[in-house]
Amino acid sequence: MTVSRSDFRLKLLGAEDREEWDSFVKTAPGGSVFHTSSYFLTVSKIFGHEIVVPVVLNKDRILGGTVLYTRKRFYLNYTTIPFYIPINHILLGEHPQDRNYMRQIKIEQQICNLLQVYIRQNYQFATLSASSSLRDLRTFVHGGWKFVPDYTISIPLETGKEPMDRMSHNQRRHIRKFEEQPCGFGPYSDYRVCYNLIRQSYSVDGLNPPIPENDFVQLVSELNSRQIIRGYAVSIDHEPLSVMIVVEDCPVVYALFSGRDTAHSRPEAELYLHWRVMSHYRDQGFKEFNLLGAMSPAISTVKLELGGILQHGNKIFYYRNAFYQFLFQLEIIRKRRKRMR
Numbered sequence: 001m002t003v004s005r006s007d008f009r010l011k012l013l014g015a016e017d018r019e020e021w022d023s024f025v026k027t028a029p030g031g032s033v034f035h036t037s038s039y040f041l042t043v044s045k046i047f048g049h050e051i052v053v054p055v056v057l058n059k060d061r062i063l064g065g066t067v068l069y070t071r072k073r074f075y076l077n078y079t080t081i082p083f084y085i086p087i088n089h090i091l092l093g094e095h096p097q098d099r100n101y102m103r104q105i106k107i108e109q110q111i112c113n114l115l116q117v118y119i120r121q122n123y124q125f126a127t128l129s130a131s132s133s134l135r136d137l138r139t140f141v142h143g144g145w146k147f148v149p150d151y152t153i154s155i156p157l158e159t160g161k162e163p164m165d166r167m168s169h170n171q172r173r174h175i176r177k178f179e180e181q182p183c184g185f186g187p188y189s190d191y192r193v194c195y196n197l198i199r200q201s202y203s204v205d206g207l208n209p210p211i212p213e214n215d216f217v218q219l220v221s222e223l224n225s226r227q228i229i230r231g232y233a234v235s236i237d238h239e240p241l242s243v244m245i246v247v248e249d250c251p252v253v254y255a256l257f258s259g260r261d262t263a264h265s266r267p268e269a270e271l272y273l274h275w276r277v278m279s280h281y282r283d284q285g286f287k288e289f290n291l292l293g294a295m296s297p298a299i300s301t302v303k304l305e306l307g308g309i310l311q312h313g314n315k316i317f318y319y320r321n322a323f324y325q326f327l328f329q330l331e332i333i334r335k336r337r338k339r340m341r
Contacts (some may be wrong), residue, residue: 008063010114013053021053021107026063028091033189033228033249035091041223043082046215052079054118056111062113066090066128068119076327079119079126081315083210084219086152086254087294089129102334105136112139116318124324130314134337136171146317153300153308155278155289163278163289167305175275178268180196185276187235191217194243198259205298220245220257229256234273241265242273251287253277274306 007247012216013021018037025031033039044051045249049070055065068079081088092108112134119126119145130137142149157164164172173219188194195213202209209216229247231238246253254278262272278289291303296301319325 007058008110009053009057009093010059010118012270013055013065017053020062021055022064023340024055024065024093025091028093030089031091032087032088032252033247034085036227038226039085039223040069041083042219042226042228043069046218046222047082049080049082054115056114062093064090064115065094066115068126069124070123073331075126077123077323078328079123079128081129084256085127086256089131092131092134108134109136109139113143114210116140116145119318120320123318124320125328128316130316140316144318146319147314148317150313151300151317152182152293152311152313153291153303154311155291155306155308157278157282157286157289159282159285161282163282163307164275165274166320168305171271171305174265174268175272178272182237182270183241183272184238185273186232188231188240188243188269190240191220192196193240194220194231194233194245194257195257196260197240197243198257199260200262203258204262213280216257223247232273232277234269234276241269244273244277244279246277249288251285252290253281253286253288254292256292271306 009239022036022038025035038053040053041050049069052066052068052070053065057063069082069085069088070077070079072078090112092111110276110321112206116139125260130140130147139227155163157163166177167175178330192213195209195216198216199209199213210221218231220231226229227248229245231243233243233246235241240261242265243258244255255274258266258270258273281289291306291308317328
């Protein structure tokens with residue numbers, strides 16, 4: 001089967017197409033749980049984003065597409081990447097029958113060009129993650145998109161290998177010392193307590209949590225009901241000292257939120273929790289523990305000492321003109337100030 005570029009067309013998926021989209025996400029390189037309809041419908045329900053899913057079709061077969069979280073502010077239409085959507089890039093399907101490398105590049109470029117045209121026509125500015133499966137980014141460079149480095153830290157989970165062996169000597173020592181206490185580890189689902197501990201951790205850096213408490217509780221409760229997230233805690237005398245909310249997307253598990261009781265526990269509780277969660281998912285056959293953000297030097301140091309590997313990516317931004325770029329930068333500043341305590 002060959003792909004004819006003359007037959008490409010763009011379509012906005014409707015509710016009746018969600019099953020087809022989810023099937024595409026499962027097979028597309030770089031597809032993740034964050035692209036699925038279960039995830040973005042939950043976000044739309046709680047936070048009020050209007051979700052738009054533009055795709056490029058060839059004879060009714062999806063070749064590529066993305067999920068846009070759209071907003072309208074005054075007269076501006078724009079797209080964002082919400083904090084709780086760590087991965088949001090263009091997905092491209094595989095075409096193993098097409099072995100000509102340059103032809104494959106041209107197909108990918110045409111898919112991206114069609115998506116870019118739609119974005120330029122409908123939004124004053126837009127944000128996406130740069131696709132890890134896109135082999136040639138020139139289509140965005142030539143389209144005037146701006147690139148900003150974005151980093152994450154990931155820890156390999158190797159069958160038969162102890163996650164603690166990757167950690168720094170000090171972290172191993174702290175975990176062993178904490179383990180001497182009568183501590184417990186297990187699933188945890190009191191999400192208001194989780195939020196309180198997450199809030200305490202953010203306050204150490206002078207920040208507010210990224211979302212309000214009620215929204216957080218709704219989000220994780222809904223995702224838990226869809227079997228997308230799990231909560232875990234380390235406790236002493238049934239009092240949680242550290243909590244973590246993870247997203248399961250086998251073979252990858254993502255640490256979406258974490259926090260600890262800063263008033264009554266030391267950082268050892270959080271280190272111990274990370275070790276137990278990694279060991280738990282290694283035993284279940286997961287291959288990667290993704291710690292997500294790595295922009296704060298202090299937090300990055302801790303994650304790297306856990307055995308993490310720094311991974312480089314890009315966020316890409318489209319601005320219709322310099323005026324809209326200025327407005328977008330003001331919006332970023334406003335949001336940052338809102339999060340400062």
